[in-house]
Amino acid sequence: MLRPRAGGVAIVLVPLPTVLAVRAARYGGDTPLDNLEIANIPDPVAGPGEVLIAVGAASLNHHDLWTLRGVGSRPLTEPQVLGCDAAGTVLAYGESEVPDGAPPLGSAVVVYAVMTCGRCAACRSGDELHCPRVGLLSEPPYPGTLAERLVVPVANLVRLPAAVDLVAAACLPTAYLTAYRMLFVRAGLRPGQRVLVHGATGGVASAVIVMAAGNGLTVFATSRDEAKRRTAVELGATAAFTTDRDSVKQVVAASDGGVDAVLDTVGEATWDFSLRVVRPGGTVVVSGATSGPNPPAQLNRIFWRQLTIAGSTMGTREELARVVELCATGRLHPLVDSVRPLSAAAEAFAALAGGERHGKLVLEPGG
Ligand SMILES: NC(=O)c1ccc[n+]([C@@H]2O[C@H](COP(=O)([O-])OP(=O)(O)OC[C@H]3O[C@@H](n4cnc5c(N)ncnc54)[C@H](OP(=O)(O)O)[C@@H]3O)[C@@H](O)[C@H]2O)c1
Numbered sequence: 001m002l003r004p005r006a007g008g009v010a011i012v013l014v015p016l017p018t019v020l021a022v023r024a025a026r027y028g029g030d031t032p033l034d035n036l037e038i039a040n041i042p043d044p045v046a047g048p049g050e051v052l053i054a055v056g057a058a059s060l061n062h063h064d065l066w067t068l069r070g071v072g073s074r075p076l077t078e079p080q081v082l083g084c085d086a087a088g089t090v091l092a093y094g095e096s097e098v099p100d101g102a103p104p105l106g107s108a109v110v111v112y113a114v115m116t117c118g119r120c121a122a123c124r125s126g127d128e129l130h131c132p133r134v135g136l137l138s139e140p141p142y143p144g145t146l147a148e149r150l151v152v153p154v155a156n157l158v159r160l161p162a163a164v165d166l167v168a169a170a171c172l173p174t175a176y177l178t179a180y181r182m183l184f185v186r187a188g189l190r191p192g193q194r195v196l197v198h199g200a201t202g203g204v205a206s207a208v209i210v211m212a213a214g215n216g217l218t219v220f221a222t223s224r225d226e227a228k229r230r231t232a233v234e235l236g237a238t239a240a241f242t243t244d245r246d247s248v249k250q251v252v253a254a255s256d257g258g259v260d261a262v263l264d265t266v267g268e269a270t271w272d273f274s275l276r277v278v279r280p281g282g283t284v285v286v287s288g289a290t291s292g293p294n295p296p297a298q299l300n301r302i303f304w305r306q307l308t309i310a311g312s313t314m315g316t317r318e319e320l321a322r323v324v325e326l327c328a329t330g331r332l333h334p335l336v337d338s339v340r341p342l343s344a345a346a347e348a349f350a351a352l353a354g355g356e357r358h359g360k361l362v363l364e365p366g367g
């Protein structure tokens with residue numbers, strides 16, 4: 001654009017390149033979905049140690065709703081691009097050469113969403129979730145994944161085998177990784193054991209059902225909704241129950257004295273149920289508190305029945321690679337509710353907030 005100026009000298013205004021992104025323009029309020037906007041943001045540029053990715057598919061998580069509500073692990077003030085999950089193609093590295101061991105340009109990759117310092121003892125030992133500077137994509141100061149292009153550290157790439165497409169891969173980094181760690185690391189479940197998960201068609205819950213059933217576990221689910229209970233069974237649950245107190249006896253009977261583990265992301269609304277249906281000596285794994293974080297703890301029940309309460313968050317990069325491997329070998333097919341272009345983000349968020357989705361909501365920023 002040329003703008004003439006007195007004296008005949010022209011100032012040349014070169015517009016900065018931009019990309020489309022879905023972001024929270026503000027936080028909180030009675031209708032958090034109104035905080036959502038699709039905006040042009042500066043095209044990101046990879047610096048040293050970083051990689052630029054063309055995002056082919058990105059999925060939504062309940063975490064994005066928490067952000068719109070203004071709930072986060074760090075203060076939210078400026079507009080923030082949403083999204084923890086992305087899969088796409090490597091466009092450029094911050095260095096002129098491809099870094100040692102990194103995927104070549106043009107490779108399909110999935111992005112590990114956990115941000116760490118990469119230097120501390122925890123990071124060096126592969127236990128990066130205990131890094132004192134741990135953060136998550138879409139939490140300040142990190143970018144979100146619901147954008148046409150994304151810059152992340154090279155260390156956050158996991159290369160995709162040809163058998164795993166971008167839509168499936170975009171489901172993995174939060175819901176499926178969280179489900180994997182809860183089931184196989186924190187609860188330590190083995191084939192033949194019994195597990196109950198609350199919720200049937202939510203992101204984490206559906207991931208748990210699909211993953212547990214596909215790996216030799218007997219899985220039970222709960223849901224407040226009859227249609228969702230049917231879906232849980234279609235996904236591979238042996239049976240699905242209401243969350244009423246009356247269902248406790250039915251679960252204990254169906255699991256021959258109680259399940260080996262309960263996976264609870266609901267919190268206050270289901271905590272009592274969880275403590276009652278787990279077998280003596282069993283484990284309750286907690287990785288969320290959608291309905292509230294402060295149920296009565298019932299310490300007497302915990303010590304008398306010798307229960308283990310285990311917190312769980314996301315998973316390691318190595319565990320994400322194992323989840324990708326499960327997909328590549330056909331032992332895991334992520335449940336996708338729908339795939340929409342980025343421009344239809346508002347519809348996808350309405351489905352997330354309304355809870356009427358069956359599986360992961362995926363956006364295709366390039367679509
Ligand atoms: N720590 C981590 O690393 C991590 C990772 C992922 C998610 N999370 C957390 O886990 C939770 C679930 O995430 P998501 O993405 O799976 O969410 P989502 O797709 O929105 O699912 C929410 C689930 O919670 C159930 N639910 C909600 N309120 C309930 C209530 N009052 N009583 C019973 N069930 C209720 C719903 O089941 P029905 O409608 O079928 O009853 C649904 O399955 C969120 O709080 C999220 O922040 C944590």
Ligand SMILES: [Zn+2]
Nearest residue numbers: 117120123131
């Ligand atoms: Zn660290």
